[in-house]
Amino acid sequence: MDTLHGSSPFPPIADYGFLSDCEVTALVASSGNIEWLCLPRLDSPSVFGAVLDRGAGRFRLGPADTFVPAARRYLPGTMVLETSWGTPQGWIIVRDVLLMGPWHHENELSHTHRRAPTDYDSDHVLLRTVRCVSGELQITLDCEPVLDYGRKPVNWSYTGRGYHQGLATAEGSDLRLRLTTDMRLGFEAGRAMARTLIREGETRFVALSWTEHEPPYTYDDAYKRLVWTAHHWQHWLARGDIPDHPWRGYLERSALTLKGLTFAPSGALVAAATTSLPETPGGERNWDYRYSWVRDSTFALWGLYTLGFDWEADDFFWFIADVAERDEELQIMYGVDGERDLTERILDHLEGYEGAKPVRIGNGAFDHRQNDVWGAVLDSFYIHIKSRDRLDDRIWPILVRQVEAAMKHWRETDRGIWEVRGEPQHFTSSKVMCWVAMDRGARLAELRGEPELAETWQAVADEIKDDICTNGVNENGIFRQHYGTDALDASLLLIPLVRFLPPDDPRVRATVLAIADDLTVDDLVLRYRTKETDDGLAGEEGTFTICSFWLVSALAEIGELQRARRLCEKLLSFASSLGLYAEEIDPVSGRQLGNFPQAFTHLALINAIIHIIRAENHQRHPGTSPADHSLRRR
Structure with a gap:
């Protein structure tokens, strides 16, 4: 048993190297131990599992x-x-x-x-x-x-x-x-x-x-x-088109990591290579991330297309299209070959990373109602189709069904982007993503030559926007986590990123700055305050790195470029020695927490760096339109 790292026999999560052949993945500790390998697929049972129990291979x-x-x-x-x-x-x-x-x-x-x-x-x-x-x-x-x-x-x-x-x-x-x-x-x-x-x-x-x-x-x-x-x-x-910039190496390693987290036979992008690496040391916030989340598709397609990896973006798009075409009710996540049943089980025989229990396989959130899923699908379709300027006949009926589902359900409660296990609420970010579904649907209907349908869908988009701006904003003009609270939520940073409101809207600016000032620990962003959010779990959690990178992008959007760059530099300094990120960072120690490496974090890193590069280019060339440097090619 290796006891190199203080009193714990487990290496720090950031200590691991990541290997992939796009069908399986492995984690290699600095001691020379391969401590995670699942065969014959990356979501199969482990062959080497010492990352979860020192006796598990x-x-x-x-x-x-x-x-x-x-x-x-x-x-x-x-x-x-x-x-x-x-x-x-x-x-x-x-x-x-x-x-x-x-x-x-x-x-x-x-x-x-x-x-x-x-x-x-x-x-x-x-x-x-x-x-x-x-x-x-x-x-x-x-x-x-x-x-x-x-x-x-x-x-x-x-x-x-x-x-x-x-x-x-x-x-x-x-x-x-x-x-x-x-x-x-x-x-x-x-x-x-x-x-x-x-x-x-x-x-x-x-x-x-x-x-x-x-x-x-x-x-x-x-x-x-x-x-x-x-x-x-x-x-x-x-094959990629990666900007010649001092941060180029971070973009390259993130691109390689995302490719390594792709299951080549189906095109699915998994959230992470591991299960049950804890979000809180010794805690119970331990989940299986070896599955593909539909919500990742928007950022994945944007990031891959932006860096020039169109083949990979296309493969993931068609994976999403496959499941959206097959399933009347779209799930929030799927297995790497489109499996629907991801029933969660607990492996009581495993000690867990540094004693963090339970160790879970499967993910109980697969059957949660999360109303952001339709917006993610429609935005993915929109990004894909805009990159080609044509709307495939196979895609149109899938698109219509997803828009109609958003139109039918947008008034209902759900469990939000963070899959909280408490009571469903009217989460503001979920309503925003329903607006995205209607807005992108209307744009695509226009592209399709369906003006009446476009008008109908745009009217619903406008109705959703009015509802959010009436019920989702507090008396200080700051967007709230859900309609029944004044609590902040990092998912509200998506509001300018998905173009719900322009970045110079006072409510957008007030929300971004409120999150930067009041939902951070040493500049790093929490998803939410656990004491203010009924997420059905005990204990605290670290800062979510994806949210911190979202804040970089949002700050760049509202014109706070210097503050955005400072935060991005700080976040890049927390990368592992091999340029990898888990899900969370302890802001005091800099320790990485959660499953590893995390696709969503690397996607948000790409988003943030490209935001800063485009904002810097706009500063150097002020004659160009800010839209030329915006998040999406719209």
């Missing part, structure tokens, strides 16, 4: 007696993680990667992919390589998978490759893990182990594979496949 490769590396980084423009280790005896470099390769299904149909095939595909291989750059060093390999979230220990056996390959199986599981290496393996119960002395100029490799795709059998082959994967990521990133 791990896979370490590194120096025998040293656990703190000298340095870590991603190879530039890639998802290849490099860790450097130094001791008085020698130095080694370990590289970890989930391999990508050429498309594997030339002679047979893939039964997993619904989106258009690309030139590349997941290899279903986790590769770890070691190179000794000076001196000599004892290295150890310790691979201990425990399947089904730590409930099923494996049995190891040798294959026809003798001491260089092991096969792990578990009773009651169809999953078969192969461990292939140029080191000599030995087995102790559920552990595959190797220990060897590596000298200057020497190399070693180990590959964990879980399908019929072949792993590398030599270091040379392993290195070639690592290089192919690195080049794949660099070529993918080069």
Whole structure:
């Protein structure tokens, strides 16, 4: 058990490196432990689950007696993680990667992919390589998978490759893990182990594979496949259109992270790679985020289109279109292949990250009524169609059904954008998103050549706006969380971002500044005050990083560019050493909290940085229209 980080055996959440092949994801601690890997999909039960319980499986490769590396980084423009280790005896470099390769299904149909095939595909291989750059060093390999979230220990056996390959199986599981290496393996119960002395100029490799795709059998082959994967990521990133700006690196890492959180077979973007990393240390605010939220689609499509990643934006759009076409009642979230039933269960046998219980799989919010979902879908459709200037015949009936649902339900209560588990309310942000549904619907009806329908829908949009401006604003001209309170809510920052009101409206300015002044801790934004909001849970929570980035965007919108830039600089300083973000930040310690890495946070980062870049460009070129630098290309 690793006890590097004070009294806790668990690494800080921000300590983890993130790997992906766009079908599965992995988290790698700085100690060399792979502590999270779910197979065969990113939402499957874990094989390595030490991030939630130190006995739930791990896979370490590194120096025998040293656990703190000298340095870590991603190879530039890639998802290849490099860790450097130094001791008085020698130095080694370990590289970890989930391999990508050429498309594997030339002679047979893939039964997993619904989106258009690309030139590349997941290899279903986790590769770890070691190179000794000076001196000599004892290295150890310790691979201990425990399947089904730590409930099923494996049995190891040798294959026809003798001491260089092991096969792990578990009773009651169809999953078969192969461990292939140029080191000599030995087995102790559920552990595959190797220990060897590596000298200057020497190399070693180990590959964990879980399908019929072949792993590398030599270091040379392993290195070639690592290089192919690195080049794949660099070529993918080069397709983008990322501004030449001092913050370019944050945009690039966010883009790579979002691509890594995409499930390539369906195009779904998951909220995060993990489940039950706590929002409050030791608390109960622990959720499974390995699903795709419809509300993420608006910011995802805007961010991906803005950075030039149209293919990925299109794939996510069609994933949303698929479920919207299939389901009469649209859910707020889905499984990565469009699954509807995400019934929540508690894994009592797991200790939880630093004792934070319960550990949950599934997400009970999947059947919540959240009235913002129609606005998210319509805004997504609008962004997609505006990027193409055509309205697909398949899309029109889906669009009509969503607009009509918003028109039917906008007067009803819901649980709001934060999925509160208290009593439903008339949340202002939900009403705003219903307005978005009607407003975008009316615009698209005009594009479609349906003027009467456009007029009808616009009339409802105007009715919703009047209702919000009458009931959703307090006596000081500040928008309120819901109609029954004067409490603030960070979701109100969306009001200028979705163009509900112009940024120079006094109510918009008053709301943004009230949130900046009264809903922050050391400048970082809370979702809401837990003492003022019945969210059905106990305890406090940290500041939500997405909300802080929303504040950057909103400040830029209302002309407070200097304040926006200062806050953005502060938020960027809280990135992990690898440029990654969880869901929350403790404003006092800077500690990251919640599931990791968090897609919504990286989407909001892109939004905020682009806002500042466009505002700076407008300052330098005042002759241009502010609309040229606005949030959306409208």
